[in-house]
Amino acid sequence: xxxxxxxxxxxxxxxxxxxxxxxxxxxxxxxxxxxxxxxxxxxxxxxxxxxxxxxxxxxxxxxxxxxxxxxxxxxxxxxxxxxxxxxxxxxxxxxxxxxxxxxxxxxxxxxxxxxxxxxxxxxxxxxxxxxxxxxxxxxxxxxxxxxxxxxxxxx
Amino acid sequence: xxxxxxxxxxxxxxxxxxxxxxxxxxxxxxxxxxxxxxxxxxxxxxxxxxxxxxxxxxxxxxxxxxxxxxxxxxxxxxxxxxxxxxxxxxxxxxxxxxxxxxxxxxxxxxxxxxxxxxxxxxxxxxxxxxxxxxxxxxxxxxxxxxxxxxxxxxx
DNA sequence: GTTAGTGCAAACCTTTTGCAGCTCT
DNA sequence: AGAGCTGCAAAAGGTTTGCACTAAC
Numbered sequence: 001x002x003x004x005x006x007x008x009x010x011x012x013x014x015x016x017x018x019x020x021x022x023x024x025x026x027x028x029x030x031x032x033x034x035x036x037x038x039x040x041x042x043x044x045x046x047x048x049x050x051x052x053x054x055x056x057x058x059x060x061x062x063x064x065x066x067x068x069x070x071x072x073x074x075x076x077x078x079x080x081x082x083x084x085x086x087x088x089x090x091x092x093x094x095x096x097x098x099x100x101x102x103x104x105x106x107x108x109x110x111x112x113x114x115x116x117x118x119x120x121x122x123x124x125x126x127x128x129x130x131x132x133x134x135x136x137x138x139x140x141x142x143x144x145x146x147x148x149x150x151x152x153x154x155x
Numbered sequence: 156x157x158x159x160x161x162x163x164x165x166x167x168x169x170x171x172x173x174x175x176x177x178x179x180x181x182x183x184x185x186x187x188x189x190x191x192x193x194x195x196x197x198x199x200x201x202x203x204x205x206x207x208x209x210x211x212x213x214x215x216x217x218x219x220x221x222x223x224x225x226x227x228x229x230x231x232x233x234x235x236x237x238x239x240x241x242x243x244x245x246x247x248x249x250x251x252x253x254x255x256x257x258x259x260x261x262x263x264x265x266x267x268x269x270x271x272x273x274x275x276x277x278x279x280x281x282x283x284x285x286x287x288x289x290x291x292x293x294x295x296x297x298x299x300x301x302x303x304x305x306x307x308x309x310x
Numbered sequence: 311g312t313t314a315g316t317g318c319a320a321a322c323c324t325t326t327t328g329c330a331g332c333t334c335t
Numbered sequence: 336a337g338a339g340c341t342g343c344a345a346a347a348g349g350t351t352t353g354c355a356c357t358a359a360c
Binding site: 015017018019020037038039054055058059062080081082083 | 348349350351352358359360
């Protein structure tokens with residue numbers, strides 16, 4: 001995929017049919033700031049086309065994943081076992097998920113690329129995709145948990 | 156959990172009841188070389204106790220995960236959406252999964268710890284668990300794919 | 311016009327839950 | 336004895352499939 005290219009352009013180049021439904025879904029994925037799961041994407045898409053079916057969402061996501069146009073995330077299964085999706089247009093990053101409030105931060109540091117390189121060398125492995133997810137507690141939740149603990153002991 | 160301690164000892168110390176079923180499951184998890192999913196563990200356990208129920212397997216795994224005694228893996232969902240489990244007794248490592256043959260290698264390099272440290276510092280985050288999974292093609296499959304491609308063009 | 315894509319319904323796979331009875335401590 | 340655990344059956348959550356119809360190229 002050319003850098004900065006939208007998913008739609010990439011698909012068109014591959015000769016994939018651009019239906020009304022796909023245009024809606026791809027726009028949402030391209031523009032969304034959040035990490036979307038199938039159900040959330042479905043609900044957003046229905047806002048634009050109430051007839052659009054949930055199955056079409058799954059089929060579209062599957063196609064995009066197979067084509068390497070989106071990455072599939074689990075976000076530590078923090079909110080259930082559904083998958084989340086994001087375009088691959090961004091630089092590789094790790095997802096840091098707060099297990100208490102669900103906030104997701106993205107880490108772009110050099111250790112990721114370094115690890116990737118080491119794995120390729122060490123195993124003669126050809127990496128197609130990589131996923132790092134970290135679960136724990138964000139700064140704010142650490143504070144709040146400390147406060148609650150204080151209250152708890154008084155009671 | 157004390158280093159080198161078996162899961163069973165750790166549970167006993169916590170006052171968790173050690174039933175016949177749990178002993179079977181914990182032995183299997185402790186001794187298994189592979190990454191077990193619930194179904195595989197269930198089948199192995201049934202070999203030792205044909206009455207043992209699948210639900211017990213799920214409940215035991217959930218308890219171990221909640222107690223931080225096992226890690227839950229997805230192995231890039233290579234063979235479906237089930238989860239895999241392994242004891243936490245080993246040093247942290249990344250899982251490198253061949254998308255063609257399913258082989259799993261483990262990477263123990265220093266880049267992992269380095270990334271963990273950077274995330275803690277950068278976000279003031281308290282890491283509880285971390286998971287790195289890499290999908291791609293192992294050396295052998297790369298070779299075989301190259302050969303098949305050669306054949307394919309002749310035909 | 312052809313073929314890929316859609317919607318609908320129904321199935322599928324993995325995991326969880328409610329409840330009565332059993333068992334570990 | 337009694338809380339905690341198990342088995343069974345049933346449901347839930349997330350995703351996929353078969354098929355007839357529709358729309359993109």
